[in-house]
Amino acid sequence: KAGVTQTPRYLIKTRGQQVTLSCSPISGHRSVSWYQQTPGQGLQFLFEYFSETQRNKGNFPGRFSGRQFSNSRSEMNVSTLELGDSALYLCASSFSGGFSYNEQFFGPGTRLTVL
Amino acid sequence: KNEVEQSPQNLTAQEGEFITINCSYSVGISALHWLQQHPGGGIVSLFMLSSGKKKHGRLIATINIQEKHSSLHITASHPRDSAVYICAVGKNRDDKIIFGKGTRLHILP
Numbered sequence: 414k415a416g417v418t419q420t421p422r423y424l425i426k427t428r429g430q431q432v433t434l435s436c437s438p439i440s441g442h443r444s445v446s447w448y449q450q451t452p453g454q455g456l457q458f459l460f461e462y463f464s465e466t467q468r469n470k471g472n473f474p475g476r477f478s479g480r481q482f483s484n485s486r487s488e489m490n491v492s493t494l495e496l497g498d499s500a501l502y503l504c505a506s507s508f509s510g511g512f513s514y515n516e517q518f519f520g521p522g523t524r525l526t527v528l
Numbered sequence: 529k530n531e532v533e534q535s536p537q538n539l540t541a542q543e544g545e546f547i548t549i550n551c552s553y554s555v556g557i558s559a560l561h562w563l564q565q566h567p568g569g570g571i572v573s574l575f576m577l578s579s580g581k582k583k584h585g586r587l588i589a590t591i592n593i594q595e596k597h598s599s600l601h602i603t604a605s606h607p608r609d610s611a612v613y614i615c616a617v618g619k620n621r622d623d624k625i626i627f628g629k630g631t632r633l634h635i636l637p
Contacts (some may be wrong), residue, residue, distance in 0.1 A: 419609050450569075455614075455629050455630060456614060457627065458625035459625065469623050469624075470624075471624065471625070498555040501569050503569075503571060505571075511618070512559070512616075512623075512625045513557075513558035513618030513620070513623060514558075514559070514562070515576075516573050516576050517561065518573065519563075519570065519571040519572070519573070521570055522569045522570070523571065524568040524569070
């Protein structure tokens with residue numbers, strides 16, 4: 414079975430631009446979660462999608478949004494990029510439950526640099 | 529004060545030593561995860577716990593719900609165990625996910 418894939422792996426943007434990251438879960442997995450990792454804040458939970466619906470959300474501003482498609486693939490979007498958005502963005506998939514109910518399978522991440 | 533605290537922050541040990549990494553939390557939880565992150569960023573889920581003890585190969589994870597504490601043990605440590613180990617909890621009150629800052633482990637050959 415193929416693992417979780419994320420595209421692109423690396424991305425450079427400038428302040429004020431917007432960016433869209435993509436995550437393809439393991440086949441059969443219906444839950445996709447997104448996380449941000451920075452040296453200063455560590456790992457932080459962004460949001461979780463299940464069956465095309467946002468099921469859980471962390472404490473991030475509205476510039477961070479996401480969606481999930483009927484094939485369980487998910488995208489996250491960051492609008493009006495700020496320097497502080499530079500981070501490793503990770504997605505994880507699980508069969509059905511969220512973080513508290515199922516093992517999470519992580520993708521390799523997308524490293525975003527905002528200049 | 530962080531809701532999830534890990535100790536130690538950094539740990540260097542010789543190959544073969546028994547390793548213990550601790551995680552304390554101050555909130556009610558639904559589950560606790562131990563994650564391993566190698567240089568380059570990839571994260572692997574090691575354990576998901578809600579009670580008791582789990583073992584996988586040389587790795588053992590325990591949790592004490594009453595004391596709000598979990599430990600990750602590595603027996604017969606090996607240089608390939610060098611990584612950052614992260615504790616994360618799912619809060620049962622609002623289902624939010626909180627991560628510890630991680631423990632950087634370096635095993636010397």
